[in-house]
Amino acid sequence: MTPIRSRLCLPAVCLALTTTACLAGQGAAPPAPAADAPVLAEDFESGSLNKSVWDVRTAGEATVTVQTTQVHGGKSALQVHYPKGTPGLYGFIVATHLPDSVRTHCFGRAYLFISPGMPGGHDALLSAGTPGWPNSNFLELGASGGKNVMASYQQNDPKVPRGETISKANPPYPVGKWFCLEWEFNDAPDSITTWIDGQPSGELKGFSFKARAAAGAPAPAAVPGNKLVTGFSDFAFGFRYWGSAKTDYDIYYDDIVIDTKRIGPTK
């Protein structure tokens, strides 16, 4: 394995991918990942986004960049830059090749740095759902009112009626400093649990979902929140806002992990 390829193909990531992505063109087998390696681990220390892991999806002037100015661990972290003035932007990185072990139930951990805050309204941060985000169905962690943790089910696949179920009031996100965000996403039944710096920080559980009525059609009946997503394929991290931001916003991510069990803080 050449030094460059070994940096791009971390052992934990190799677990999550078809081995051809990691082995193509190499004469020797890579080191076997540790038995307890997580399904996905991304610390951005390669200095760039591994395109075999991450699909970059942006709208407008929003950007996603691996940079070295604001980091949690090591020398690099992800910056999502949302410029003021233009509505409807987003910047995301999406992992689309994770294994079946996290298809219906998964845990996540990421360190976030929010600067200087988030605009009022609904802000999206991270999600897991069907292929094609943002035009898909997914469980999401975002913010309401520009600050409070908001867990929600978002039904946004254009082939089915639009709808959402959101959690009630939750505590605010820290701003201007790194914090540890953890989450548990379950699709059977659909539920979300979150922790900030190890403390319970909101949940969405035991809910029913009612899609919006199409124009001129009767309102759909409410259904139990169970297998609404039909499996997690796109694991998205970034920032989205629908309004016109009054200032520039930057959301930084570092030390992202997806696994089948709760992860906890960095060691």
Ligand SMILES: [Ca+2]
């Ligand atoms: Ca890092």
